[in-house]
Amino acid sequence: xxxxxxxxxxxxxxxxxxxxxxxxxxxxxxxxxxxxxxxxxxxxxxxxxxxxxxxxxxxxxxxxxxxxxxxxxxxxxxxxxxxxxxxxxxxxxxxxxxxxxxxxxxxxxxxxxxxxxxxxxxxxxxxxxxxxxxxxxxxxxxxxxxxxxxxxxxxxxxxxxxxxxxxxxxxxxxxxxxxxxxxxxxxxxxxxxxxxxxxxxxxxxxxxxxxxxxxxxxxxxxxxxxxxxxxxxxxxxxxxxxxxxxxxxxxxxxxxxxxxxxxxxxxxxxxxxxxxxxxxxxxxxxxxxxxxxxxxxxxxxxxxxxxx
Amino acid sequence: xxxxxxxxxxxxxxxxxxxxxxxxxxxxxxxxxxxxxxxxxxxxxxxxxxxxxxxxxxxxxxxxxxxxxxxxxxxxxxxxxxxxxxxxxxxxxxxxxxxxxxxxxxxxxxxxxxxxxxxxxxxxxxxxxxxxxxxxxxxxxxxxxxxxxxxxxxxxxxxxxxxxxxxxxxxxxxxxxxxxxxxxxxxxxxxxxxxxxxxxxxxxxxxxxxxxxxxxxxxxxxxxxxxx
Numbered sequence: 001x002x003x004x005x006x007x008x009x010x011x012x013x014x015x016x017x018x019x020x021x022x023x024x025x026x027x028x029x030x031x032x033x034x035x036x037x038x039x040x041x042x043x044x045x046x047x048x049x050x051x052x053x054x055x056x057x058x059x060x061x062x063x064x065x066x067x068x069x070x071x072x073x074x075x076x077x078x079x080x081x082x083x084x085x086x087x088x089x090x091x092x093x094x095x096x097x098x099x100x101x102x103x104x105x106x107x108x109x110x111x112x113x114x115x116x117x118x119x120x121x122x123x124x125x126x127x128x129x130x131x132x133x134x135x136x137x138x139x140x141x142x143x144x145x146x147x148x149x150x151x152x153x154x155x156x157x158x159x160x161x162x163x164x165x166x167x168x169x170x171x172x173x174x175x176x177x178x179x180x181x182x183x184x185x186x187x188x189x190x191x192x193x194x195x196x197x198x199x200x201x202x203x204x205x206x207x208x209x210x211x212x213x214x215x216x217x218x219x220x221x222x223x224x225x226x227x228x229x230x231x232x233x234x235x236x237x238x239x240x241x242x243x244x245x246x247x248x249x250x251x252x253x254x255x256x257x258x259x260x261x262x263x264x265x266x267x268x269x270x271x272x273x274x275x276x277x278x279x280x281x282x283x284x285x286x287x288x289x290x291x292x293x294x295x296x297x298x299x300x301x302x303x304x305x306x307x308x
Numbered sequence: 309x310x311x312x313x314x315x316x317x318x319x320x321x322x323x324x325x326x327x328x329x330x331x332x333x334x335x336x337x338x339x340x341x342x343x344x345x346x347x348x349x350x351x352x353x354x355x356x357x358x359x360x361x362x363x364x365x366x367x368x369x370x371x372x373x374x375x376x377x378x379x380x381x382x383x384x385x386x387x388x389x390x391x392x393x394x395x396x397x398x399x400x401x402x403x404x405x406x407x408x409x410x411x412x413x414x415x416x417x418x419x420x421x422x423x424x425x426x427x428x429x430x431x432x433x434x435x436x437x438x439x440x441x442x443x444x445x446x447x448x449x450x451x452x453x454x455x456x457x458x459x460x461x462x463x464x465x466x467x468x469x470x471x472x473x474x475x476x477x478x479x480x481x482x483x484x485x486x487x488x489x490x491x492x493x494x495x496x497x498x499x500x501x502x503x504x505x506x507x508x509x510x511x512x513x514x515x516x517x518x519x520x521x522x523x524x525x526x527x528x529x530x531x532x533x534x535x536x
Contacts, residue, residue: 016416030401216397219357220458221387222414223380 024233034206042242045195067144097146200297239294315365327521390459449480
């Protein structure tokens with residue numbers, strides 16, 4: 001007997017879910033311009049969020065490339081023997097922030113110098129017999145921000161002639177990158193909450209218009225869960241509907257922009273994120289955000305009318 | 309059976325609407341609740357369907373104490389109760405049929421049963437031929453008949469009506485009263501707040517008069533007793 005009644009309840013639930021889905025879709029078309037208002041609010045906000053996200057992610061990508069290029073050059077004292085060099089190498093490797101240490105003999109260093117100077121560099125070829133440069137350890141850190149720390153530590157080790165990492169410039173660059181990241185994060189969070197506020201307000205207006213409906217549902221004995229479901233689904237549809245236009249616009253714009261800017265950046269250190277997979281990921285994020293904002297907005301708004 | 313014991317209701321703004329009421333209404337009774345405006349009639353009715361909760365005292369309906377009923381249980385309680393309002397409270401976007409079926413959909417009744425039962429009650433209120441119309445296309449009396457149909461579609465033991473004829477002309481009011489009489493004859497308790505003197509004095513039933521938050525008069529087959 002007990003088992004049977006349970007089964008009946010399950011069967012009813014499935015039918016009820018169908019009813020809720022139909023009901024939510026019906027409401028979307030019935031509430032014509034209210035639906036339009038909510039969807040537009042989602043659309044406008046998501047376009048803003050999307051554009052901003054594209055800019056942020058690409059700036060971040062550029063920053064990462066620059067940071068990845070930063071290396072510390074530890075010049076080895078000429079007096080150091082093979083043995084001393086080996087000791088120094090393991091000492092550097094023991095610094096916790098260090099990712100890798102590569103040895104670059106002075107012959108290489110001279111070659112690089114010659115190459116970097118082009119025609120004028122040929123003059124330095126004379127030094128090949130009596131190379132005045134140092135052997136160098138090229139040190140990469142695990143995190144770009146550790147560069148200064150590692151450089152300071154390396155400077156104190158024995159047989160280190162000097163440490164070079166673009167002092168001054170690197171500090172400024174990192175400061176700039178960090179600052180712009182923080183500003184970006186704050187702006188994205190701010191934008192996200194503005195979006196929620198804006199959209200939940202719009203949805204609230206559409207629900208206030210249906211306060212009566214909710215009250216009647218309560219009076220004929222609908223449970224809160226039963227009342228909430230169509231609104232939950234409606235919020236979901238509104239959010240997803242609202243994310244379609246931003247996704248299309250941003251995809252087209254990014255495709256065009258990538259086509260236009262891409263070739264001009266070849267050979268520079270700036271690389272933008274490729275269309276695939278970035279735009280697909282972004283579309284997913286926007287749709288998810290739309291859905292979340294829609295559902296959240298409608299749940300927040302319906303809540304206060306359920307206490308009748 | 310409905311029983312009120314030592315019921316008081318004081319609103320947060322300091323107004324005492326109900327100032328000590330004890331009353332018992334048996335199953336199958338037909339009761340008019342009368343009294344001047346602002347005397348507590350409306351609060352009395354609202355407490356019956358648990359829109360308002362008494363500040364103190366107990367209200368027992370069908371064995372449930374409404375004063376202590378948890379928010380979560382309110383919907384289940386209302387399923388055994390029909391409520392009819394002066395302003396009908398129909399959903400304007402639903403058809404006559406849908407409005408009545410709504411009360412059964414909400415309790416997740418079987419579709420087959422819903423179809424059969426909705427047609428039954430619409431037949432009782434004589435609206436079988438208008439099932440596809442929207443409330444806005446109906447006259448006031450017809451809308452009230454839809455709302456009555458909705459209130460009894462769950463076969464409740466009690467129907468609470470708050471001035472059901474308040475918005476209707478005299479002739480239509482009589483039609484509506486006929487339906488309430490019919491519902492009552494079938495064994496349903498009817499509690500009706502009304503200002504309609506002619507109805508109370510013609511269709512004789514028990515009359516409870518509320519004045520200043522207290523029961524001023526409680527008579528079987530009583531009179532309306534006020535000048536309109």
